[in-house]
Amino acid sequence: MIIKDVVCPFCGCLCDDLEVEVDGQRVIRVQNGCALAESTFTGSNRLPAPIRRNAMGWEEISYDDAISDAADILLSADRPLLYGWSSTHGETQSCGVHIAELIGGVIDNTSTVCHGPSILAIQEVGHPGCTLGQVKNRADVIVYWGCNPAEAHPRHMSRYTTFATGFFVPEARHGRTVIVVDTRRTESAEIADEFIRIERGGDYEVLSALRAIVQGKSSIIPSEVAGVSREQLIRVSEICKKAKFGAIFFGLGLTMSAGKYKNVRNAIELTDELNRHTKFTISPLRGHSNVYGSNEVFTWITGYPYAVDFARGIAFYNPGETTAVDILQRGECDAALIVASDPGAHFPHSAAAHLAKIPTILIDPHQTATTPLCRLQIPCTMTGIDAEGTAYRMDGVPIRYKKIIESSYPDDAYLLRRIHDRIREVQGA
């Protein structure tokens, strides 16, 4: 059977035009998707049943036992951490927040290790953005800063920006000027009209120089800024000012290099400045398919996009203190629930090591680098493959994942609802 207009659950592009051929419970062919999409749909390594660690190693247990164990671990913890949430749908995220609220825990999502600094910058200066179709239909200048979409978001350029045919850009690539800014010559840089190579850690300086030039102060710019010549900076500023519609996209090269959120703030303020001359937007390239959804869901329930601490009863937010990595590195939490993410692969060693010391529960379809760190793993459906639900694209557009195969796995939202109800039951008694 061929299913059309399938939504890819891999990255924040959430391409919704895939054609997937399924045979029973197996995906046998993926069309329109990138290589990452294909491996997402055809990948294996699903954990067959809940497993619990005992003195001898792992034992398989029933879902009922696993749910009750998970509830017990969370109930007996003083400072539980609930982390992850980016590769699942909104209902699961919402259940997670309500559990954290119930047990006075800390809930954080993967923004903490990707675009958390972007959120801090936005909270200081705002965010002039747009949906991706606005870029596709109008943008004649596109800037990729500190990111490599050719490899990390392979269809971003073909579907939404550089190579896409837009209403006001009918000639697609020929109607657009592409600027890539990075510390190394990436695949993306190869197709740029203008490649700005910055010395490592020089983003803030280069952004400041561009802002000064856009403000008409080019005379104060030295002959070279962080390895970039004054001539190139002036040339690029002119390209931007003369654009009819310019769009900046940025990635972890900006958020996680020296300067962190200050870099992003500077980039946003450059965008503000350019809006006094023409139309310009800026947008983070979000990684996990539904990481933006976790920010949205957390925000409408708690008021904050990530790093929410319910220990005081109210929702408290202080990134650096209430962020997952910091809590783990301080050895502060005494139990953890990890859902739909892989901190074993992405966290600093010291943070991951603490997960192994405490009772850690993992709800995830696959055996991952986090599996060896945990005490209990409960396998569930994989959102976008055997479960449906809401995801928010990197630009905020909400899209509904399809369920393309039937499976016997329970939905992670169902598991969390049961854990939630069990906790309430015990607390009530």
Next chain:
Amino acid sequence: MTELLVKNACVIDPLNRISMEIMDLPIRDGRIVESVSSVADVIDAQGCLTLPGGIDSHSHVCGTKVNFGRYMSPEDMRAGRTARRGKMHVTSGYYVPTTFGNSYRYSTMGYTTVLEGAMAPLEARHTHEEFTATPHQDMMANTLFDGNWAIMEAVQKHDVRKAAAIVAWTLSAVKGYSIKLTNPGGTEAWGWGEDVSSVHEQVPNFNVTPAEIITTMIQANELLHLPHSVHLHCNNLGKPGNFQTTLETFDLVPDSNNGRQTLYATHVQFHAYGGTTWQNINSKAEEISRSVNAKPQIVMDMGQIMFGRTMTMTADGPMEFNLYRLHHNKWSNHDVELETGSGIIPVLYSKKSLVNCVMWAIGLELALLTKNPYQCLLATDNPNGAPFVKYPEIIGLLMSKRYRDEECATLHSGTGQRTVISSIDREMDWNEIAIMTRAGQAKALGIITQGKGHLGLGAEADVAIYPIRCRDVDPSTEYRKVTEGFQKTMYTIKRGRVIARNGEVIVEGANSTFWVNPSVPEEINVADDPEFVKKFKEYYTVRMSNYPVQDVYLPRGKCIRTEAMR
């Protein structure tokens, strides 16, 4: 079967011409009935003011830009927070509270129905998700068409039927309620960093004017027999001298519906400015209300501002950028492909600012100078003019000349010369307040037939009982009793169930979402129009099959079907 009897209620129900009558309200299975059995639960209202549940006909509480307002404002989240308590979830925020925060505060103020002021069709799913998390109010969504490419093409071809067919398809796809035009044409121009400055200026690339968009959409709206009229945020919001644009817009509106207005003009305070600069801005409320008094086809809401901090958020992207250049505060913008725009900026309305004082006066003047309270409804464009928790103070100001005078004495000394507020003696009565906050709102939205806005037989039992003995209170002098009384109900009843008591929400919510599904003749259905389908495929970044909002997003959706062109 559940039964409830509200005894000794001092009822004001303008639509049924009941004014301060002490009576009983029998309720069965969520509706007002003739009588109930002796086993019914009983609430003693003790002669206190009892009104139909409050209705907000223009408020921004759910969806992409509201949530972005929260996202970018941890400082506001800290400004209002409550812990989990009983059935109540944690809440955060003062001017852009979390969804539960909004829902609890509206509930304790006696509000049971809210129209979300602006929903971008492409992002409708988000609005509906937040509706579900705003559990105690029945919700409905104004759906944005101001910069819709397909609509502008139909307008350009003078094809009203085509415009109507696009509206019909879109409303049913995104489960929207009504047509919203925000700065029509201007949001498309903002795609290039531009704006339109009059109703007769051409929209770049589309060869149409705002006036043409407005008049065509009014015709399409009436062709589709939509319950609500076109809901318009006029061009040139917040610019000195914009009252001319507003008057020109009002002059475009025919009287084409016997049951309600033909145009709902929202937050008119922001559109009633004289002068040419911020230095000489002055009130043109008299001109605007004179026009409305002569045109029964127009209903407006005040768009009152109140002093203090709040957040402005609107689909009007270019306006927000202008505001950013004035305030230099943080600025967010979010253009939506082929449809509309949006912007967000925090503001502080200060009594030290002459401009802010003039704005404050204009909102009140509009209400007090409009003869028929059904034509000027109470709203702040929440949270743009003020968070809705300020409504009780506005009621107090409308009912008491003394309160207004006391406030005026604290304003910038130049206010008197620029406004007429201090020369207006009118004091509104309880009945007029009931009209401006429920009966008029229900009529304007076209939901009286859904049992909203009144307490007659068969009405939905949405009831607010306030701790105010209105027969013994003189609002003119005892306005503090009025403002305090309207802040917190003794009981808020939603569909026959007590949801809030003395400021506490006591049950889980079970709201409904109203949406409209207009049926159009097969031959003009755009879903089968190859041109429409082709353009959708080429220019949107989501597939047409993934665009419609699935039923699962409206767990208690209430579909209103209309028959067009029959």
